[in-house]
Amino acid sequence: MTxxxxxxxxxxxxxxxxxxxxxxxxxxxxxxxxxxSLPGSRRTYTYVSGAAExxxxxxxxxxxxxxxxxxxxxxxxxxxxxxxxxxxxxWRHASPAKRAIAYGRxxxxxxxxxxxxxxxxxxxxx
Numbered sequence: 651m652t653x654x655x656x657x658x659x660x661x662x663x664x665x666x667x668x669x670x671x672x673x674x675x676x677x678x679x680x681x682x683x684x685x686x687s688l689p690g691s692r693r694t695y696t697y698v699s700g701a702a703e704x705x706x707x708x709x710x711x712x713x714x715x716x717x718x719x720x721x722x723x724x725x726x727x728x729x730x731x732x733x734x735x736x737x738x739x740x741w742r743h744a745s746p747a748k749r750a751i752a753y754g755r756x757x758x759x760x761x762x763x764x765x766x767x768x769x770x771x772x773x774x775x776x
Contacts, residue, residue, distance in 0.1 A: 651713070659710050659769045662723060666707035673700020682740070683733040702726055710769060720770030727762040734759065 651659075673680050677696045684692040706726060709719030734755045741752040767773040 651716075655769075656713075658765075659716055659720070662720075662765055662769055663707040663710040666703045666710070666723060670700045670703030670707060673697065673703065683737045685732050685736050699726075699730065717770045720766045720768070721772070722766075723769065724763045724766030724772075727759055727766060731756075731759050 673696050677693060677700075680696040680699070681692040684695045688695060702722075703726065706719050706722045709715040709722060712719075734752075738752040738756055741748045744752070764773060
């Protein structure tokens, strides 16, 4: 693994760790985008996804588990896509700035999934 690969992996770990911490420090915005069709408490989904992000960040940070962490990150980014769709639907009548954020998150999932796969060594470097 090159120095650039390590930096890319640690950057992804940092993004995931930051988001994971935010799920616990400021859970309300995450609660709001949990699809209502899911059973149980929205807060539970917020905390579980935050814990998953922290665990995946740790896996990526450790070279021995980095490939598995990258695959898990790609899976997580794909799994949270319905929450981003819900946010876009909920904010369709919001201010232009909020709509731009909500709609901008949708295509952002593709490079995030690819980033996880790259860290896992499953796709060529982007």
